[in-house]
Amino acid sequence: MTAGRFHGIERLPAHGPVAQLFVLLHGAGGQPADLLPLVDALRRRYPQAAFLLPEGSVSHDAGAHGRQWFPLEGLSDDNRAARVAAVLPALHALLQDAQARLKVMQPDIALVGFSQGATLALEYAIAHDGGVGRVLAFGGRFATLPERAPEFTTFHLLHGEDDAVIPVAHAHAAYDRLSQLRGDATLDVASTVGHALHPALVERALVRLQTCIPLRTWKRALDSA
Template sequence: MSERDLQGIELLPAALPVRQLFILLHGGGGTPADMLPLADTLSAVFPQAAFLLPEGLSEFDGHDSGRQWFSLDGLSDDNRAARVAAAMPALHALIRQAQDRLKVMQPDTALVGFSQGAIMALEYGIAHDGGVGRVLAFSGRFTTLPDRAPEFTTLHVLHGKDDPIIPVEHAYAAYERLMQCQGDATLDVASPVGHELHAALVDRAVHRLQTCIPLRTWKNALNGA
């Protein structure tokens, strides 16, 4: 079942209860519909999941259509972090409201983003550790490399090697920093792939969701042993 309104697109499983929640964030200048192919792929693998595809918080700079999570007008390395931080409370409220309404726990929630949406998702994973169980970031980056890694959220970084918009070096740097901080993260790079939700990266995301056991689970098992 689906609901389309000014807040985006919502896809619910045919049979209740909802077991997992996926929140998919489109890129700058995009729309929730851009994320429908990814939602369709994931729903075939997770038939008991709900999918929320929200609209960006404001109209896209300089265009009559499309939305954005934060303004790109005059964006620089000096102001990117502040703009993302300003948008974070609204995203956090959206996630919490969806979890409460659909009765889905934080570990059973995945925050998925593309491009600007991936920036929001990665930063959310740091700012709200445990607010979601997983972050899947396609063609994104950190505003600045974090000085700590989340303990209760697994980060999956997915990137095209030939991305001309957000160079793949950002993905390598993010993964290296997360490893230095003993974080729970994976990295998948596909070539020749640019700035896109490419099928090769989507396949890797599905593989990670199906097979990657969170590091915290292994640590708990070892401690128990």
């Protein structure tokens, strides 16, 4: 992913205008096609949605065919935040271009990530409050726990209880911090599930998307009352 350029997969509605936009970010060592089963699940519920699956701009350290969003070699708690921040401008440019081209409103955009892609999605929502309406983070973590929570973005954290790559403790810590900051977040943990886009987590994501009313909507309703 390079600022102003899109490399990856795009799926548009068969007919009619675009009503929602999902941007899906693969994990480290992965590729956009890895997320096509998730796209299929989402399209069944959102037939008027557009889907963008960009490709990570960094070659995978292991020399495989997959890509990554930021280098894993030498990654530590001291440099993780800086490496993620370096990628955010290109993601911001991609989202702004897609929003203008497909004529969707920011509340109708969902940023979806798995593993390293989830980290990128989480940090993007902190840096750009309201840039997307929702973040779905599968098996991810914040680079560093946030000091503030977005007002206009809802987080859906989805994690495997037996995740050995990014332990579930990171998801609990993220949810606790967002709750302390009065952010809008949900947490779903699947037992006996590891570091994977497991069908149980995908189903929970669909339930959250279709049933979870954003906290900001409740606040507006209470203010009106």
